[in-house]
Amino acid sequence: MNNDFYYKAIEPDESLLDFVENIGMFHNKSDKPMEVVLMPDGRIDLFFMQSESKAFQVTLIGLENVPEQQVIPENTLAFKISFKPLGAEYLLQTSIADILNSAKILPEDFWNMTTDDLKNFDAFHTKIAKKLKEILPKEIDERKRKLFKLVYATNGEIKVLELSEKIFWSSREINRYFNKQFGLSLNAFCKILRFKASLEHIAKGRLFPELNFTDQTHFIKEIKKFSGVVPSELLKNKDDRFILLSVLKQQ
Incomplete structure (x- = not known):
């Protein structure tokens, strides 16, 4: 993989496996934008992201059924949760039908995350895993x-x-x-x-x-x-x- 692009993902523990595929991050360390193709993967991604050109932003990306050209801005750092469909329903507690092949911006304080949480991935992983377990309903169909x-x-x-x-x-x-x-x-x-x-x-x-x-x-x-x-x-x-x-x- 491109040496300027760093990716890491960790599977959740067993209690979350039906709802979350992984908790991960990527970092475009280059001073140039990256042109990429996003392919359908059956995941719903919640991104906490910042770059030199964009302030801290929380974005929810729905399922995709077509490939999409995207540009990752230079010096972009993103931490993310990749949900399985049940995770969207039971953890995000929302329908994602309206963002098929699309995305929506969420409030900056979603789940009380801030730019400080992007300073250390291990700390982010610990905080998010704790949050997900707290909001997981006791009753699942x-x-x-x-x-x-x-x-x-x-x-x-x-x-x-x-x-x-x-x-x-x-x-x-x-x-x-x-x-x-x-x-x-x-x-x-x-x-x-x-x-x-x-x-x-x-x-x-x-x-x-x-x-x-x-x-x-x-x-x-x-x-x-x-x-x-x-x-x-x-x-x-x-x-x-x-x-x-x-x-x-x-x-």
Whole structure:
């Protein structure tokens, strides 16, 4: 990865695993902006960010189902929480349907975080983990918890009908829940998870379908849909512009 770009992420402890994928940070240490491509990854990101050109800002980024060109300003430092969908519902306690492929600015004092909290990542991690555990509701809809466990365990390759039968929740109600809460269907979310799992294979140079794609043509089409380029171009990752792939290559 670009030596001017530093990334770090820590998985939460078991009590938060159904709600949070990781707590992390990135730092563009360069005095030049970075042009990057954000690819769908099934996460909802809450950023606490500052740079030379922008004051402290709190931003919530919804789910994405298309790739997006973005510019990270020079000397930008960001600490973040990457939520799973249940985290948006139960920890942020909000629908994110209105920010599909979009974002919104939150109050600067959200969760009582300030610029001082961006001085030390370990202290930030400790503070945020404590906060998340404090606001985690005692009552969780176990159908939803089981639904996401099955979806993640299969990299999105489980059929909606099979899910419905396993958790005793009708397909129609599941899709109504997804569209109202997250802004897309369960099937669309599953395709994003399958794409993300395929990225792990591409990062290792395996440019052929290993998951439930119809054939090579279908695989290439789906990868291009979510990244904007074919798998071979994605693997090259010119100028490390596909940050998610760069991170996977380091793992």
